[in-house]
Amino acid sequence: xxxxxxxxxxxxxxxxxALPALAQERSITVASTTSTEQSGLFGHILPIFTxxxxxxxxxxxxxxxxxxxxxxxxxxxxxxxxDRAAEERFVTEGFGGPRRHxxxxxxxxxxxxxxxxxxxxxxxxxxxxxxxxxxxxxxxSRGDRSGTHAAELRLWQLAGIDPGSGRGQWYREVGQGMGxxxxxxxxxxxxILADRATWLSFRNRQDQRILIGGDTRLFNQYGVMLVNxxxxxxxxxxxxxxxxxxxxxxAGQAAIASYRINGEQLFFPNADxxxxxx
Amino acid sequence: MGDLASAxxxxxxxxxxxxxxVLAIVTLSLRVSLSALVLAALIGLPMGALLAVAxxxxxxxxxTLINALMGLPPVVAxxxxxxxxxxxxxxxxxxxxxxxxxxxxxxxxxxxPILAALTRQVLEGMWEEYAEQLRSFGAGPxxxxxxxxWDGRFMLLTVLLAGFGRAAAEVGAVMVVGGNIExxxxxMTTAIALETSKGDLPLALALGVVLMAIVLGxxxxxxxxxxxxxxxxx
Numbered sequence: 312x313x314x315x316x317x318x319x320x321x322x323x324x325x326x327x328x329a330l331p332a333l334a335q336e337r338s339i340t341v342a343s344t345t346s347t348e349q350s351g352l353f354g355h356i357l358p359i360f361t362x363x364x365x366x367x368x369x370x371x372x373x374x375x376x377x378x379x380x381x382x383x384x385x386x387x388x389x390x391x392x393x394d395r396a397a398e399e400r401f402v403t404e405g406f407g408g409p410r411r412h413x414x415x416x417x418x419x420x421x422x423x424x425x426x427x428x429x430x431x432x433x434x435x436x437x438x439x440x441x442x443x444x445x446x447x448x449x450x451x452s453r454g455d456r457s458g459t460h461a462a463e464l465r466l467w468q469l470a471g472i473d474p475g476s477g478r479g480q481w482y483r484e485v486g487q488g489m490g491x492x493x494x495x496x497x498x499x500x501x502x503i504l505a506d507r508a509t510w511l512s513f514r515n516r517q518d519q520r521i522l523i524g525g526d527t528r529l530f531n532q533y534g535v536m537l538v539n540x541x542x543x544x545x546x547x548x549x550x551x552x553x554x555x556x557x558x559x560x561x562a563g564q565a566a567i568a569s570y571r572i573n574g575e576q577l578f579f580p581n582a583d584x585x586x587x588x589x
Numbered sequence: 590m591g592d593l594a595s596a597x598x599x600x601x602x603x604x605x606x607x608x609x610x611v612l613a614i615v616t617l618s619l620r621v622s623l624s625a626l627v628l629a630a631l632i633g634l635p636m637g638a639l640l641a642v643a644x645x646x647x648x649x650x651x652x653t654l655i656n657a658l659m660g661l662p663p664v665v666a667x668x669x670x671x672x673x674x675x676x677x678x679x680x681x682x683x684x685x686x687x688x689x690x691x692x693x694x695x696x697x698x699x700x701x702p703i704l705a706a707l708t709r710q711v712l713e714g715m716w717e718e719y720a721e722q723l724r725s726f727g728a729g730p731x732x733x734x735x736x737x738x739w740d741g742r743f744m745l746l747t748v749l750l751a752g753f754g755r756a757a758a759e760v761g762a763v764m765v766v767g768g769n770i771e772x773x774x775x776x777m778t779t780a781i782a783l784e785t786s787k788g789d790l791p792l793a794l795a796l797g798v799v800l801m802a803i804v805l806g807x808x809x810x811x812x813x814x815x816x817x818x819x820x821x822x823x
Binding site: 369385491505 | 675686786
């Protein structure tokens with residue numbers, strides 16, 4: 312029995328545990344959002360950075376709230392998310408920073424082609440939400456403390472409506488990422504607030520289409536922060552800062568601008584401009 | 590129907606083309622789940638055998654507990670390991686979170702109770718037949734453990750395959766502790782979850798077909814080895 316163990320099992324064990332050590336490379340961990348990862352942006356820009364700097368970037372894609380939590384616990388070196396209020400809280404609490412803005416895109420409201428609440432083409436997002444609430448047309452909310460969820464709640468507030476009153480009926484919180492929420496909206500013929508990048512790369516649209524877009528209140532700013540190395544000494548501050556500097560540099564900004572799906576640009580770099588007030 | 594057909598076509602294409610990205614994900618899946626299986630077997634098999642032969646106060650409660658742990662939700666196991674391995678957790682200094690090692694640990698935690706509970710079940714029956722004979726040689730319960738494990742090896746193979754199946758199929762734990770990092774901690778199940786959330790349902794299903802093909806292959810291999818070994822021993 313021991314012979315079998317020595318000849319068969321032990322080498323497998325050693326190989327299995329030794330491999331990660333062999334694959335040890337210079338790398339940083341970035342906690343980011345599903346929109347940046349699933350839209351394919353990282354797949355486009357990270358190889359360019361890695362080629363230049365020799366640093367591999369490992370992206371853990373979560374909702375903004377969760378990504379900030381990962382940063383708070385010290386489990387990432389850099390946080391790259393899109394909820395300005397939550398990011399500023401993260402910085403003032405001393406978990407990282409300073410916060411730098413990197414790029415923006417926008418949110419859209421998509422819904423079924425039949426458009427039961429008649430919102431298509433409205434220029435005013437608040438009015439659209441009021442109509443959805445008034446007709447009690449199904450609306451899917453992320454409900455997961457993500458940047459998109461925070462933006463959605465701000466828009467409801469702007470519309471003067473408490474969607475919580477329709478909870479469990481027309482207002483449905485799925486507590487999941489953008490993709491699963493879009494899958495649900497498509498299946499239920501519901502309205503939903505989505506970031507344009509995820510929408511553009513989303514495949515299972517069925518009869519969902521963009522009904523509201525282009526309103527300045529649908530602006531979606533992304534920010535980046537280094538996790539505080541004084542609080543978490545193992546944070547790879549130098550390599551993390553190098554990544555942030557590259558994102559903000561002309562080379563990084565050009566890489567972001569060059570990412571397109573079907574000829575459509577997904578993210579608009581704005582590191583060199585004062586951040587617009589949303 | 591069109592989606593299903595295209596999923597199987599895509600799956601076949603993925604297998605035949607030996608796409609390097611898919612190959613890397615498959616390799617990592619096998620590495621993580623087989624390592625977890627070995628780790629869990631080293632703990633679970635002796636534990637199960639001991640429970641089969643030893644009689645001690647509280648044995649019934651231990652068996653009930655282990656049986657209950659077979660139903661441990663993967664996400665809960667994942668969260669537990671996450672909090673332990675997080676930089677802010679008790680084992681944070683090892684820096685294991687978001688690495689394949691963390692995934693191996695999580696899957697091992699998940700399947701150790703399965704291996705222990707099923708091993709006890711299998712060996713308890715054997716022990717009832719053997720007890721008299723082994724005792725007559727003056728072997729106590731402790732000495733009986735290796736003998737039982739060896740004699741029950743063919744039956745235990747099925748136990749190991751059950752553990753492997755659970756490890757390879759779960760997504761909740763490895764998603765939480767591995768982070769689904771492309772090229773580093775992305776395995777079959779987390780890749781399937783990712784493609785599902787991107788709305789690429791045919792590709793997700795195709796990856797599922799590939800996963801099933803691998804699990805089928807591992808099972809066939811194990812059964813083949815068992816057949817040859819049994820004939821040899823026969």
